[in-house]
Amino acid sequence: MKKLKFFYFLAICSITLSLSAQENYFPSEDKWEEKQPSDFNIDPSAAIEFAKNNEYSESRDLRQAILKGFEHEPYHEILGPTKRRGGPAGMILKNGYIIGKWGDIDRVDMTFSVTKSFLATTALLAEQQGLIDSFDDKVKEYVWDDIFEGPHNSKISWEHLLHQTSDWSGQLWGGFDWADRPSSSQNIDQWRGRELKEPGTSYKYNDVRVNVLAYSLLNVFREPLPRVLKNEIMDPIGASTTWRWYGYDNSWVTIDGLKMQSVSGGGHSGGGMFINTKDMARFGLLYMNDGSWNGKQLLTPQNISKAMQGSNVNEKYGYMWWLNRGEGNWKNVPEHVFYAAGFGGNFIVVDKENDIVVVTRWLDPSKMGEFMNLLYQNL
Template sequence: MNGRLLDGAVQFAISNENKVDTNLRMAIMKAYDREPNYQVFGPVKSRGRSAGIIIRNGYIVAQWGDVNRVDMTFSVTKSYLSTIAGLGLDEHLISSLDDKVKDYVQDDKFYGVHNEKISWRHLLTQSSDWSGCLFDFCDWADRPPKTGGIDEWKNRPLIEPGSQFEYNDVRVNLLAYSLLQVWRKPLPVVLKDKIMDPIQASTTWRWYGYENSWVNIDGVMTQSVSGGGHFGGGLFINTLDQARFGLLFLRKGKWKSKQLISPQWVEEVHKGSAPNKSYGLMWWTNRALELPGLSPDLYYADGFGGNYIVVDNEHDLVVAVRWLDSSKLGELMKLITNAIQEKK
């Protein structure tokens, strides 16, 4: 790689730090204050400063900031949650993503003509239009439309599952709840045993739910974790561990000599989906070239405040970046890929 250009990319990331308040409790209260009865029920931690790691051909070629600092990662958590579903397929706890969730989770969450149609794929692609409330949060209260009354939104006609993409953290938490019912053990334990320990991640990461998201699993009260930090909680993790997770996906689910998650799953997560080809199984894709000038095979985890894990198969590249200006990801990745020098 061209050292001068690589240094320029690092300086670009540092000088384009996200302006989100370092007091993240204040930041999310401000971001979601339109939502009716909005509350923070999970842990929140003030953020650090710009940090990142660039891995090329399996080597760390650049890093900046405090890469050991544990920070909230918000919706990057969704890509870890997606991985729990992939592991469930690998271990035959789930037969098919197109199976109806009601056949696995037989409680009132999936009762009714609409909700009983919902499949695992619908939850993973955020196209279920599930209707209901979970842990005192209702689907209609998450990112309500800016026009029209709440009552109108609450009573709207429901959309056929699988036909329309709609970003909704209550429904993501429903996926976490449903996977907990399948695994019958805390999802952080599954992640630790199956992924984080084998990739030699640190012991500093934590995955939280809410103070009211405890459920009875075979007589043991177990916390159902959240898929992000919208209401607090989610994954708190350092940049090095994020980079290791990204490298696992760049290597098609294989770490050293051990296949931790099937290559078929890794390929599936970034295909894009019928309702939104820029969104796969809780990973964002570049299939629609929304990041122009970059590979269509590039995909990434994306969290509030400018948290990213970028996997670029074409260039054998992983970038884990914290607190980047959210409008600058494409420009940063172009600077990094421009620094790559082909072998002569």
């Protein structure tokens, strides 16, 4: 009798584990199932109405919006493509099912610094494939030109670049590191002559250094990063064929005798990831499921966990994903939530514990915390 009870116990455990493993739904390439929010005791209607009514206020002509947004930067110019944007759009997923959507979710738009989270993903792939032995390695060991030469730049590791703590010094594609988001209290001579910080000791959000990471990864893969992302991530998760990842007009290099474009990590000077809302949601769903897509492990859970660890100098920033913790976080939203964020109110928000993914397009970024509060009040 005891043996029989034990076998019943094992059978129940097996069924429970099987149901748990199948709990999250994965959309096919041509079909994405929707469910009523009430099936999950959620009411996202107030948050959706809020998103519709709080559009990013700057011009839909993004070329003009970019020039205005970064007009305080010396020598700033548009180097890559731009595109006139659409209106507010977004999706809310629960367990992979669509429980809310608004706007044109098939429209391809610029996504600005959300691109950085895609770039970080290619870095994770490089480590998984053994192209990078360790993110603690110095990048100069992998990139053999002079971009990491000198007593300062030679100390920079992959993790420093991923955490934006490198303080890399130099010029790339015509952009000076010191001219990216400078303090308004300094003049040009002060910017140029600043004292360099030891790599790993100071955080600075800086697109020039992000582009240095993209260039370094291109040297490691020796093929264009959009092709790597397409083959290893976007095709396996059933993304559309409409997304594009651009660099600058002057960011072409020769690798093994072939011309390749080094892509940018955002749209600060044009370029970056152009993508629709649904493909952003698929990408978020991959991260929500610890890198697994319908039984296939595309990214290791260990690497994703590592990517969501803040640095010693900024607990809010992982490997180019923002972490909802510390001062200035979204109040009443769990601290385990992480997100990709871009200019103009582009966000991919991931809550692994509650199996939720949220994508917003062109929501006033200053209102994002209020939007998230409305959503979580109705969970």
